[in-house]
Amino acid sequence: xxxTIDDTSIRHTPADLPSKIQHYIGGKFVDSIDGDTFDxxxxxxxxxxxQAAAGKISDxxxxxxxxxxxxxxxxxxxxxxxERSRILHRIADIVESxxxxxxxxxxxxxxxPITQALGQARRAAENFRFFADLIVAQADDTYKVxxxxxxxxxRTPIGVAGLITPWNTPFMLExxxxxxxxxxxxxxxxxxxxxxxxxxxxxxxxxxxAGLPEGVFNxxxxxxxxxxxxxxxxxxxxxxxxxxxxxxxxxxFGNAAPYLKGLSxxxxxxxxxxxxxxxDLEAAVDATIFGVFSLNGERCTAGSRILVERSxxxxxxxxxxxxxxxxxxxxxxxPATEVGALVxxxxxxxxxxxIEIGKTEARLVAGGGRAEGFDQGNxxxxxxxxxxxxxxxxxxxxxxxxxxxxxxxxxxxxxxELANGVKYGLAAYVxxxxxxxxxxxxxxxxxxxxxxxxxxVRDLRTPFGGVKASGLGHEGGYRSIDFYTQQQAVHITLGxxxxxxFGKADSAKH
Numbered sequence: 220x221x222x223t224i225d226d227t228s229i230r231h232t233p234a235d236l237p238s239k240i241q242h243y244i245g246g247k248f249v250d251s252i253d254g255d256t257f258d259x260x261x262x263x264x265x266x267x268x269x270q271a272a273a274g275k276i277s278d279x280x281x282x283x284x285x286x287x288x289x290x291x292x293x294x295x296x297x298x299x300x301x302e303r304s305r306i307l308h309r310i311a312d313i314v315e316s317x318x319x320x321x322x323x324x325x326x327x328x329x330x331x332p333i334t335q336a337l338g339q340a341r342r343a344a345e346n347f348r349f350f351a352d353l354i355v356a357q358a359d360d361t362y363k364v365x366x367x368x369x370x371x372x373x374r375t376p377i378g379v380a381g382l383i384t385p386w387n388t389p390f391m392l393e394x395x396x397x398x399x400x401x402x403x404x405x406x407x408x409x410x411x412x413x414x415x416x417x418x419x420x421x422x423x424x425x426x427x428x429a430g431l432p433e434g435v436f437n438x439x440x441x442x443x444x445x446x447x448x449x450x451x452x453x454x455x456x457x458x459x460x461x462x463x464x465x466x467x468x469x470x471x472f473g474n475a476a477p478y479l480k481g482l483s484x485x486x487x488x489x490x491x492x493x494x495x496x497x498x499d500l501e502a503a504v505d506a507t508i509f510g511v512f513s514l515n516g517e518r519c520t521a522g523s524r525i526l527v528e529r530s531x532x533x534x535x536x537x538x539x540x541x542x543x544x545x546x547x548x549x550x551x552x553x554p555a556t557e558v559g560a561l562v563x564x565x566x567x568x569x570x571x572x573x574i575e576i577g578k579t580e581a582r583l584v585a586g587g588g589r590a591e592g593f594d595q596g597n598x599x600x601x602x603x604x605x606x607x608x609x610x611x612x613x614x615x616x617x618x619x620x621x622x623x624x625x626x627x628x629x630x631x632x633x634x635x636e637l638a639n640g641v642k643y644g645l646a647a648y649v650x651x652x653x654x655x656x657x658x659x660x661x662x663x664x665x666x667x668x669x670x671x672x673x674x675x676v677r678d679l680r681t682p683f684g685g686v687k688a689s690g691l692g693h694e695g696g697y698r699s700i701d702f703y704t705q706q707q708a709v710h711i712t713l714g715x716x717x718x719x720x721f722g723k724a725d726s727a728k729h
Contacts, residue, residue: 231552240271243423245285246433262330262560274441279449282437286406289434296404307351309429314344328417330560343394350398376404386412387517399699483692488645491638492522498650516621520646540584567597570620580611645685
């Protein structure tokens, strides 16, 4: 049975919570023009704990106008990279100095375990620090034809970047977009997820304290179909970076097409883990437990389909199920908690519906319902299904919760077919001690990122993104610099000009 914590005395509400969250536009906190708001829920109780301003087209217009003015008339795009870098480092310093408070608010707002929320806050600081360093160290391409020509690349910021972020690790994922967008000299309009607006509201104060010029950062809260849609369709926003569901990504793609916007979209996933018989079984079990149950299972790169070679299949399932039952479900603020509360009752209902579907499709070996001791809130036991058929819905569809499907395979070819047999292609994980197999298998998987004998360990220099229904484009390292800048090729002749000569034949006769 999954360990749970049922002492209601440890339920925690942070001190000094705001009663209302506003937009931040042109350096000022403002309400929606029409005064509209929406409810924000605490996922532990599902009670409304504050109201957030609900942005509409007019609010997005106002934010884009402020960002455009800061881009055209303000100092930010014209600063030297070193000057922008200093401000980004100050942002990182402030985030690091407030990591405990950020984690407390993030945990309360999203249901993430406090220890994991703290790690995400620190990653947010590291994202800013990484791009602060990268823009100073960045070298652009130069191509020489000795004595004849030099060709070089000139980069410039593009303009107003529209950033639309998800609710699963909101503050960190906001930093993942804000860091490179600001580092390269753009101005931004951020539309955070409506389920989790609390930590996003802290960016304004952090940026002001760090010295970011007025109007460079703007934030509009609101529903995706209102504020998000208006941002995507705004003619003066040439870039959209979006992280979220594949179905929403399809809508954004269609709505952005008439404006020929630059798009970067990191979408859904149903990532496979392939465990071969020669793998380090203990390491593979530990990694796959963490890979699907950390962040409450609400992670795009979760290894939610585990494919296991048949000769070790029964042992793997037994060990995996036993360890999953020991994963500690608890209140998000308790440091002992490993799985907290899902973000919102709508999402809880979705995950629970998939668990019920799974019970009709496969063999339930752990979990399978609401966590014991929690009569309210969005608490789900880590759930494990075995003997899952590749045509099962829990094999094919993204659940985005603490639910895993385990399937046996007999041959390498069958494992590859199973791994690639879904519409998604974000991440994949391979466990084997055969060096040749590991590389060949990794390169044959339809996935934007593959980890060999490793959990999801990110290197910020590498490209992040997926294939198929998992995304469009890549960010991370220089790919982020590419996305947020115009690239202009400049060609200079050094020697004698060698032009083809047109139109001189007749003139020679006169």
